[in-house]
Amino acid sequence: MKFIVPCAGLVLGLLSFRSTAADVADLAASSMPANIQLQQVQRTSQVERDAHGTPLQRYAFQPVGQPQIVITPAAGVSNWNGQGTLQIQVQNAMPWAVTLDVTIDGTAGQRLHAQIGLPAGPAQTLIIPLHATSSRAFGMQVGPPMPFDDHGHTVFVAGIVEGAIDLAQVHDIRLGMPAPQAVQELLLGKLETSRGDSAVQDAYRGIVDQWGQYTRGHWPEKIDSDAALRSAHAEEQKRLQTQLTERQGLDAYGGREDIPLTRTGWFHTQKANGRWWLVTPDGHAFFSLGLNTVTSHDTRTYVQGRESMFVNLPPDQSLWSAFYGSSDTRDAERAASAGLGANHGRWFDFYEANLYRVDGADWLAAWRKRTLDRLQAWGFNTIGNWSDKALTEQHRLAYTLSISIHGPFGNVSSGYDYWGRMPDPFDPRFAQAVEQSVAQDTAASGDDPWLLGYYADNELAWAGQGPQGRWGLAMGTLHGKAQSAAKQAFIAMLKKKYGAASKLAAAWGIALGDWSALDVANFPAPEPNAAYPAIADDYSAWLRRYADQYFGLVAAAIHRHDPHHLFLGGRFAVNTPEAVASCAKYCDVISFNIYADLPQHGVDLDAIHKLDKPMMITEFHFGSGDRGPFGKGVVSVWTEDQRGAAYARYVQAAASDPAIVGTHWFEYVDEPVTGRLLDGENSHTGLVGITDIPFNGFIDAVRKTNLSLRH
Incomplete structure (x- = not known):
């Protein structure tokens, strides 16, 4: 059954809403008039x-709010x-993409909202699910490109719909544009609803082929047979051998002999001479290009419940059973996997299956040799x-290791809990976990000169979100329960400074009867403001103490168990000045994951220079949407050709700064089209695709940039 707004209504300014009914005859007989109002639209x-003969009406959206x-x-x-869905016949009449907001209003402020980037081109059917949805509901961070061809008809399914309404109480449909800068024209036809959401399911149906490639896309490295896969690898081997040049001017570890x-x-x-360097065991300057x-096994994707x-x-x-498995990565405290529709069960690894197709039973050994050859x-x-790990044991390249500190210790929310809440370093169980984790993770590598050093944890939530995000960890500490070790340490610090609770209340501008009032769970910690500067001062002091407690414990354990190797920091994704300064005190290198067009736009390098400590960029990348995976990474460019130029600008800008001692790209292989197990990421940011075929244009630019830094 369908609810229909005929195109003729758009022409005449009078629309017919048709309600649901038991059969077609009842549906036809139950039409009700509706009104159309144009607000700054002509x-x-x-x-x-259109090409199918469907009548359309032209509407010009004026450049207003x-x-x-x-x-x-x-x-x-x-x-x-x-x-189940609202369907609108629409054509973007402009030569560029336009943004269309579709809002369906219900009662008591209820609404469904979708924002769509309509590309230029022929008419299409725009489909809006009548319930909240997103690509995450289908197990991936980014959904398939729109529109797509559905048996000869162009269909655009809204990938993200937010909100909720009572479908029995629909008050209006609004089609708008957010603040266009010039007149934007659309051609609109009939509006109708449809039972079920089969059109939404069709958008995700049959999108991955037997090699793990996106079925609806085309690009130079895409293959269509096992023979083509093996042929592409054979050609790459010839190319690779010509690229493996002598290591002139470099020591055994890749350091610059000059x-x-x-x-x-x-x-x-x-x-040396005003610039920081990493130095190889043989005593030569080393800029880490990582x-x-x-690895071959970070490309698993869930198939259970998504077989279609x-x-x-x-x-x-x-033979194929070796590439299947089952796992459960659900974690209630990890925002990264929140709302994923496929987050456990049976998975398949397309990348390893493709390696088997190329090299047979010895695929893993062949992959390791080919990969090391490629990197060099x-x-x-x-x-x-x-x-x-087997790649590092062959001692052809330096390597880094990460120490993950796990245990039954407490934690604190900073408001940015993407990978989980912050460890509570004041909990005695944290010190025990540090000792155990460091002892275990350094045992096999302490005597290896090829090891560059250790990181501790990854992308911890040192800050929250929003304008007051810097103070998130301090406010989160006070929000905690009374038994929180961090909270009690913070309260003790405040007692030592103020003595009386009344003095703290006056300094912070809050009501505080006595010190016990701070013990209550979810204590309403005040946000810093100009009227009460003591709040920011006290929060800053606490953030520094928190970071000192964390980095001090970890650094002492690392140097105790392995006095030879570097402590490379904690791979900051979010940070505060206090955490960075503490890292500079206890670590040998400050590490940042900097996703930006240039390093200088992602970190305060002036502050780093004042700390007089070397820093390393431990993650960055540039992605595009024209090689299969739907996501474009954290920092995107328009096309594959532009990725190489972006890499060159970034790495050269990093190497030109006297504090930066290396850049590490994330990551080697493209993520699966349907999302990796951990969090559904599905971006094209790799040097090689899911078929292990390199993206040669990008590789050429990367190689040229890397080799230029040897001299």
Whole structure:
């Protein structure tokens, strides 16, 4: 059954809403008039038609705050019970993409809202699910590109719909544009609702082929047979051998022989002529050009409950069963996996299956040799975090390790809990966990001169979100329960400074009867403000103490268990000045994951220079949407060709700064089209695709940039 607003209504300015009914006859007989109101939108009188002969009306949205078309049932309300989607015939009449807001209003402020970027091109059917949804509901961070061809018809399914309404109480539909800078024209046809959401399911149906590639896209590296896959790899091997040049001017570890520094037998840091360097065990300057996640098994994707997304999925039997598995990565405290529709169960690894197709039973050994050859040929000198341990044991490249501190210790929310809440370093159980984790993770590497150093944890939530995000950890500490060790340490610090609770109350501008009032869970910690500067002063002091407690414990444990290797910091994603200063005090290198067009736009380098400490960029990348995976990464460019130029600008800008001693790209292999297990990430940011075929244009630019830094 359908609810229909005929195109003729758009022409005449009178629309017919049709309510749901038991059969077609009842549906036809139950039409009710509705009104259309144009707010800063102009309509032409001539009816136009698309390629299928569908009548369309042209509407010009004027350059004002929110021009919109409002469609209202004359009875004031319409019943859409049983309907699953709203469908609108629409064509973007401009030569560029335009933004269309579709809002469906219900009672008591209820509403559904979708914002769509309509590309230029032919008419299409825009489909809005009548319930909140997103690509995360389908198990991935970014959904398939829109529009797509559905049996000869162009269909655009809204990937994100927010809100909720009672479908029995629909008050209006609003089609608007947010603050257009010039007149924007759309051609609109009939509006109708449809039962079920089969059109939404169709948007995700059959999107991955047997090699793990996106079925609806086309790009130079895409293959269509096992023979083509093997042929592409054979051609790449020829290319690779010509790129493996002599290591002229470099020592055994990849250090620059033209810049001799102090020889210690271990990687260390040294400042010479106003510039910081990493120094190889042989005593030569070393700028770390690294690559993260150089592994064959980070490309698993859930298939359970999503079987319809895959075309010709290999059978879970015989040889292919080795590439199937099952896992459960759900974590209630990790925002990264919140709302994922596929977050546990049976998975398949397309990347490893493709490696088997190329090299047979010895695929893993062949992959390791090919990968090390590639990294050296492409000018990399460091194997970064989360990489295959066997690669590091071959001692062809320096490498880093990460110490993950786990245990039954307490935690604190800073408001940015993407990977989980902050560890509570004041909890005695944290010190025990540090000791155990460090002892375990350094045991096999303490005597290896190829090890660059250790990170501790990854992207901890040192700050919250929003304008007051700097203070998130301090406010979160006070929000905690009375038994929180961090909270009691903070209260003790405040007692020592103020003595009386009344003095703290006056300094902070809050009501505080006595010190016990701070013990209450969810204590309403005040936000810093100009009227009470003591709040910011006290929060800042606490943030520094918190960071000192964390970094001090970890640094002492690392140096106790492995006195030879560097402590490379905690890979900041969010940070505060207090946490960075503390890291500079206790760590040998400050590490940042900097996703920006240039390093200088992602971190306060002036502050780093004042701390007089070397820093390393431990994650960055540039993605595009034209090689299969739907996501474009944290920092995107328009096309694959632009990724190489972006890499060159970034790395050269980093190398030009006297404090920066390395850059590590994230990551080696593209993420699965349907999302990786951990959090559904599905971006094209790799040097190689899911078929292990390199993106040669990008590789050429990367290699040229990397090799230029040897001299």
